Amino acid sequence: MKKVLAIDIGYGSIKVIYGYEDGTIKNQFKFTSIVALIDKDEFIKDKRILDYKDKSYYVGEDALNFPHTCQYDIIDFNNLIYFAPLFLYKALQMIGEIPDVVVCGLSKAQLQYSLTFKEAIQKFTVNNEEFSFENVYILPQGAGSKLAIDTYGVDFPNKQQEFTGLSNYVGVDVGFNTVDIFLVTNGKTSPMYFRGIENEGVMKIAENVQKYITEEFGKTVKLHEAKEILDEGFYKLRGTKYDLKEVLKVFTENYLKDLLKLVEDNFSDALDKSDYVFLSGGGSALLTDSEDKKIRTPKSNFEYYNAIGFFLYGVNK
Numbered sequence: 001m002k003k004v005l006a007i008d009i010g011y012g013s014i015k016v017i018y019g020y021e022d023g024t025i026k027n028q029f030k031f032t033s034i035v036a037l038i039d040k041d042e043f044i045k046d047k048r049i050l051d052y053k054d055k056s057y058y059v060g061e062d063a064l065n066f067p068h069t070c071q072y073d074i075i076d077f078n079n080l081i082y083f084a085p086l087f088l089y090k091a092l093q094m095i096g097e098i099p100d101v102v103v104c105g106l107s108k109a110q111l112q113y114s115l116t117f118k119e120a121i122q123k124f125t126v127n128n129e130e131f132s133f134e135n136v137y138i139l140p141q142g143a144g145s146k147l148a149i150d151t152y153g154v155d156f157p158n159k160q161q162e163f164t165g166l167s168n169y170v171g172v173d174v175g176f177n178t179v180d181i182f183l184v185t186n187g188k189t190s191p192m193y194f195r196g197i198e199n200e201g202v203m204k205i206a207e208n209v210q211k212y213i214t215e216e217f218g219k220t221v222k223l224h225e226a227k228e229i230l231d232e233g234f235y236k237l238r239g240t241k242y243d244l245k246e247v248l249k250v251f252t253e254n255y256l257k258d259l260l261k262l263v264e265d266n267f268s269d270a271l272d273k274s275d276y277v278f279l280s281g282g283g284s285a286l287l288t289d290s291e292d293k294k295i296r297t298p299k300s301n302f303e304y305y306n307a308i309g310f311f312l313y314g315v316n317k
Contacts (some may be wrong), residue, residue, distance in 0.1 A: 005099035006310035007091055008144070008303075009033070009121075012176025012202065012227055012282055013075050014060070014087045015304050017311040018095050025157070025311070026097050030303060031060035031069065033176075034224045035083055036070040045160075052086050052126050064224070066285035073223045075177060075203065077110050083115055089131070101135045101317055103310035105144050106161025112290035114138040137313065141196070142182040144309030145173045145191060145280045152260045156301045156308060169296075170267055170274050173306065174259065174283025175201045182262055183270045195266050202283040204258070205230055208251045230286070252286050259283075280305040 003022035007014065013032050019025040021032060039050060040056040048062045057063070063071060092098065104121060106114055124133045149171065149175055153160030167187055173180040179200045184191030206226035213235060214222050221229070229235050233245045264271065271277075278293045285302035 002101060002315075003097060003099040004101045004103065004311055004314035005091070005095070006089060006103045006136045006139075006307045006314055008085050008105060008307040008310065009080065009084050009177055010282070011080065011178070012224070013303065014091060015307040016091045016094070017307040018091075018097075019101065019306065019311060019315075021315050023315055024316040028304065029094060031090065031094075031131075032064060032224055032228075033060075033074040033083075033087065034063045034088060034222075035059050035072045035074075036063035036066035038066070040071060050086060050089060050126055051128065052089075057086060059086055061239055064228075068220065068222055071224075073221055075223060077113065081113070081120050084120050086119065086126060086130075088121050088124075088152065089093060089126040092131075099133070101137070101314045102133050103137045103139065103317075105141045105306055105310055107141050107175065107198070108180050108182075108194055109178055109198045110196065111138075111140055119193055135317065137310075137317065139310060139313060140180070140194070141173050141175065141178070141191070141281075142171055142180040142194060144306035144313070145180075145278075146182065146184065147309030147312045149278060149280070149303040150187070152308070154296055154298050156175050156298065156304070168274050170263060170277045172259070172277060172279050172281075172284075173282040175278055176203050176206075176282060177201045179259070179262065179283075181266055183274070185268060185273070190311050193267060193270055197262065197266075200259075200262060202227065202230070202255075202286065205216075205248075205255045205286070209248070212247060212251075217242075255286075291292060 006017040013030045018027040036058040038056050048054050118138050119137050122136045164270045168185050171182045179197045181195045182189050206223050209229050211225035214218055233240045235244055276296050281296045282303040284297045
């Protein structure tokens with residue numbers, strides 16, 4: 001039976017859906033998009049260490065506890081391409097199987113580099129293990145979200161009951177770095193109304209968290225640490241937890257206003273004819289408390305909507 005790996009290699013986290021051609025999902029998980037460069041000691045064996053391009057790294061949560069000077073935040077596209085094979089290898093380790101099909105995605109803002117990105121994850125070496133995948137597909141981020149929305153609506157893994165074949169809506173995939181905006185009319189997208197915008201994702205809230213921690217506590221935190229604070233609602237310093245929920249709520253509300261203005265600036269005419277705005281991606285999890293009835297978000301699995309769509313695409317290839 002064909003094995004399908006859908007992996008959304010994002011700036012905030014790596015989202016993975018793995019399963020089979022009959023649609024069965026065996027694994028669903030995520031880990032943080034961060035690495036820590038280390039000096040390897042030949043006398044100390046640690047299976048968590050990954051050797052890649054003559055250097056050694058911890059990846060994901062294994063890297064979070066290392067000092068700032070060792071860590072690499074994945075905040076630009078060059079780093080994303082460079083470390084993509086390392087993240088893919090980590091996912092393969094966690095799955096324990098080799099897929100027949102790999103489906104990944106890029107923001108519309110970076111889609112012109114899709115061939116370079118495809119080549120990076122199609123053939124690589126980590127830990128002296130060589131990998132070569134014949135069937136690798138790179139999709140636009142918004143395309144993945146739309147496939148998931150068409151199949152599950154707001155309620156993955158339950159198939160949706162509402163018929164959307166003729167739906168008119170604006171889809172907004174809110175990532176950590178990028179925001180992808182697309183128009184759906186009569187159930188279909190148009191290249192004319194598809195935007196990918198860099199540096200407008202949840203990292204804007206994380207940057208405000210960074211500034212707040214510096215001003216209030218005199219400490220410096222990496223962007224991914226700021227994201228962790230945002231996700232958990234508190235800052236932990238030397239064993240003490242500081243509740244920041246009220247501060248984070250203000251940051252999030254301000255970001256939502258800016259995000260909707262961004263959509264308005266890019267798709268003003270389209271919004272006039274749309275029934276609603278559908279927010280997906282990791283950032284949408286922070287925006288579920290909006291009282292605007294024309295904003296829809298998934299009930300759960302916010303971050304996975306692109307990976308879910310990638311998996312659906314892979315099953316049908």
